[in-house]
Amino acid sequence: MSVNVVLVAVVGTLFAVGVYLLLERSLTRVVLGLLLISNGVNVLFLIASGGAGQPPIVGSSAPERMSDPLPxxxxxxxxxxxxxxxxxxxxxxxxxxxxHEHDEVQDDVEDALIRRRAERDEASSSYDDSAGGTLDERGADPAGESTQDSRDGDGAPIGPEGETP
Structure with missing residues (x-):
C-alpha cells in the first residue's frame, strides 16, 4: 500500500493550523481550529483506510477487492x-x-492568582498542613478566610470586639 504524500501534507497542515487557532483567545478562532482539526482527522481516516476498492456488496466483486466500509x-x-x-x-x-460585545475568553482570576504564586514559588494559605484536617473541617473557604467564628488560643470563640462570650 502506498500513501499519498500530498494528502499526508494536507493532514499535517490542517492539524498545525487547527492547533494554532485553538490556542487563541477568540471563540470564533477556536471554532475554526476545531473544524480544521476535525477535517484533518477525517482525511487521516480516509488515508489510513487504503485505496479505493469495489463497493462492499456481497456477490458484486471478490471480497479482497472490496473497500472497507468502517472508515x-x-x-x-x-x-x-x-x-x-x-x-x-x-x-x-x-x-x-x-x-460583552466580544468573544474573547478572559483569564480566570483564580488562574492568575495561582500563576503569580507559582512564579513566587509559594503555597496558598489554604494549604496549611499544620492545622490538621481538611478545609471543610477547619471551616476555611478556598480563599483562606474562615467561615466560622474566630477563636482564641484555647479554642473559645471570640466576639466581634475581641472579647470572649
Missing amino acids: QALVLTAIVITLGVTAFLLAMAYRSWQL
Missing part, C-alpha cells in the same frame, strides 16, 4: 459529532458577544 462510517460519525460541538461553541460565542 467511511467513522468519518460520517465524526462529521455529526463535529457538527454538534461546533453548534455548541457557536452558541457560546454568540452569547459572549451578546453579553
